[in-house]
Amino acid sequence: MDARPGTYALLLRARFGGRIQIGRCGSLAVRPGWYVYIGSAFGPGGLRARLRHHCRLAERPHWHIDYLRRAAAPEFVWYSHDPQHREHGWAESVGRLDSAQVPLPGFGASDCDCRSHLFFFPHPPCLSVFRRQIHAVVPGHARIASAALAHTGSDSMDDASGEY
Template sequence: MVELIDPSHTLYAIHLHLSSEVKIEVGKLGSFLFEKGDYIYVGSAKRNILARINRHKKEEKVQKWHFDYLRPHGVITKIITYETSIGECQLAEKLRKKSEGHFPIKKFGSTDCRCPSHLIYTAN
């Protein structure tokens, strides 16, 4: 796993690989079929980004965030942090364009904002 982490940053992107498709119940969002491939989850932590990232790395935990439901089904391949010159939504859109991906599930990780999703599917 590649980790490019700066503790002074407040944004992060977790790259996760699913080796096969899987149907997952994602809290109140509902049940979704996740295709085999690569996903990027964008999040933020205003305080202690290292603790948030370490929590996301764990496969077994109380399910609090949407990513918690997806995490046990895949392998984390990369984690990168970003400074806050752009916001979480803008970072998600920037990474979607760069990866030529799409947002597979509406409001995944973004129920508290107006953007489509903070989960990107890249199919690689």
């Protein structure tokens, strides 16, 4: 991805179970598996700056995802430089993928009507199915690509220290 704006789905892997507080959204029982967080980046630096943020641990968590980031590491991102804000449609579509679960209603969705912008999967969800769903609902949607991410910082739970 580059510095243009766009919409993205961050695929994070949690290797340990545990419980973390997600700001004022509530307490999340983290399970080993995959978390998919849907967001958009229309500010300065676009997608590239936002992904850089997600790949580091935030010293002072601001977004809900910054809290989850302490327990799960971003491994992949699905993204599109489509010029429209697509995150709510993406969230709905990710929620329709096989075995999607809503681990904490309201996560990342303080400012919209979506049930959640975070979903849990026991196994990584399938990009080609997601793509098909999006292009069926939004004809003319820009290309959706995928990239592997290198992250820094611990992805182990505090109570699992010693594993890393």
